[in-house]
Amino acid sequence: MAKIAVLGYGVVGSGTVEVIEKNKEGLLKKAGQEIEIKYILDLRDFPDSPYKDKFVKDFNVILNDPEISVVVEVIGGIKPSYDFVKSSLLAGKSVVTSNKELVAKKGAELLKIAHEKGVNFFFEASVGGGIPIIRPLHQCLSANRIDEIAGILNGTTNFILTKMIRDNMAFDDALKTAQELGYAERNPSADVDGIDACRKICILASLSFGKHVYPDNIHTEGITKITPEDVAYCENFGGSIKLIGWASRQDDGKVAVMVCPAFIHEDSQLAGVNDVFNAILVRGDSTGDVVFYGKGAGKLPTASAVVADVVIAVKMNSSSKSLYWEDSDQDFIEDTDKIVLENYVRVNGISKDEAEALFGKVSYLTRKDAPEGELAFITPAISEKDCNEAVAKLGDKLLGRIRVLDY
Structure with missing residues (x-):
């Protein structure tokens, strides 16, 4: 016994x-x-x-x-x-x-x-x-080199975003609904600010890449700034907005890790994950993409x-040999400034020429009933440093910025 x-x-x-x-x-x-x-x-x-x-x-x-x-x-x-x-x-x-x-x-x-x-x-x-994910990572997928792992890791934020997309709700109204249904806490910060998702992607990245990824070193954004206008432009883009925790092996051998709201294309296996459901995509060098799906809490x-x-x-009568990672001084984590991504940007009061002078050749988006002077576009793939510098020059003309991810 x-x-x-x-x-x-x-x-x-x-x-x-x-x-x-x-x-x-x-x-x-x-x-x-x-x-x-x-x-x-x-x-x-x-x-x-x-x-x-x-x-x-x-x-x-x-x-x-x-x-x-x-x-x-x-x-x-x-x-x-x-x-x-x-x-x-x-x-x-x-x-x-x-x-x-x-x-x-x-x-x-x-x-x-x-x-x-x-x-x-x-x-x-x-x-x-x-959802089984830890044991599959270190046992079932052990023959793979994990190149990327990304997921919708928080059911509360996914429910809120689903209400914003399906019912055209503002963030505050969607949050209130989540709280009334018991999906969100009275103080929802851990969920809506991305803290919960950050902890989870750190665990997954540590196991996938063999070295400890500490939450304090990870750029983390939540969903509190997402608006119905952003949702409308994402529909024109042909995708959905999801809070994604992701980690990716880079060409220089380092690992880029981030938690952020993201435009993901409707063809993505994560785009159709709605309500309180979670999904985790593992990209292995032998298996390709494998997705784990289900209710992430309860x-x-x-x-x-x-x-x-x-x-x-x-x-077991001994320690698991495969469930392990080394401690780390974080030197293998890619500098956030060097991460290269496309970005969705929404602005007011600037011309297309000014937009392209700041971001390069962009792809424009439209939405119904957009006010005069509002402009939304997808930037080319640029570094976080360059995008941050361009965004800073916009000042109060910036209305929104969301990264675009390929999952």
């Missing part, structure tokens, strides 16, 4: 307990032994819970119990999660987590400790919720990924 502890009894924690208890017989067959939840750590009291006898408030009870072989961390954040996870690994206990912030910021260190101690640090649920989908990791952790 494998005895485990669950740290945190919030949405994912309670879902994890529910899935394990509900599927005990099936998990027994898959793990080769019964999985028993011995402890649930939470500072709150749950007197009416059927698991009330399992609750503890002192982490040391779990840490010092030699019977506990796997610790499930679903508290979130860095404090106290980092201390709990690190201590568990050092004590020779495998850890399973859904904590994207923890993995994005501390993954290299925690993976190294797990390998040194002969245990595992698993985090399938940290990216994509119930109590039971995320809990499903957590429990799957628990089953594998219980079955």
Whole structure:
């Protein structure tokens, strides 16, 4: 019998307990032994819970119990999660987590400790919720050199953009709808400012390219400046606006990583991903494009990924050799100024000659009922540095800028 502890009894924690208890017989067959939840750590009291006898408030009870072989961390954040996870690994206990912030910021260190101690640090649920992506990357696609990885990594922002596109909503109205439906938090910053997507693409890029990508080094933009006017011009472009986290191997051997709203063409496999669904495109040198699609969050989908990791952790008697990346001083990350992309630009009060003097030969877009003096166009592929300098010269004549991506 494998005895485990669950740290945190919030949405994912309670879902994890529910899935394990509900599927005990099936998990027994898959793990080769019964999985028993011995402890649930939470500072709150749950007197009416059927698991009330399992609750503890002192982490040391779990840490010092030699019977506990796997610790499930679903508290979130860095404090106290980092201390709990690190201590568990050092004590020779495998850890399973859904904590994207923890993995994005501390993954290299925690993976190294797990390998040194002969245990595992698993985090399938940290990216994509119930969508399998971590294990496919380091096992199923291991024969490939990953050249690019890009995705719609946040269901909340994708829902908001879908409402803006389908229902011609302004951003604020679409956000309010998302909050009313429970898709967005009262404070939606982590979602709408791109922070959540940044953490996820950092994890995916770290695994794909073998070196830790830290969120603080990644240019990150959210969707708060997207307008219905931009949506209309994107329709004329023949595509959709999506918040994309992406990482791409460059010709000089470095890796470009960014999170940004983007025009993507309607032929893209990501263009038709709507509402709260996520999709992750992996571009390998042997497979070409492979896309993973599904709901990226939710109590039971995320809990499903957590429990799957628990089953594998219980079955393994050594560290996974393929789930690993090295720490890095970030010298392999491409300078954002050197990234070359096309851009959508919307301006007011400048002529076509002035636009082309700033950006070069551009392709113009149109929309119904555009006011006099408004101009929208797609630039040629230019460096971020050159585009930023041109945009700066526009001053308050700039109405919008969105990058154009080829996925």
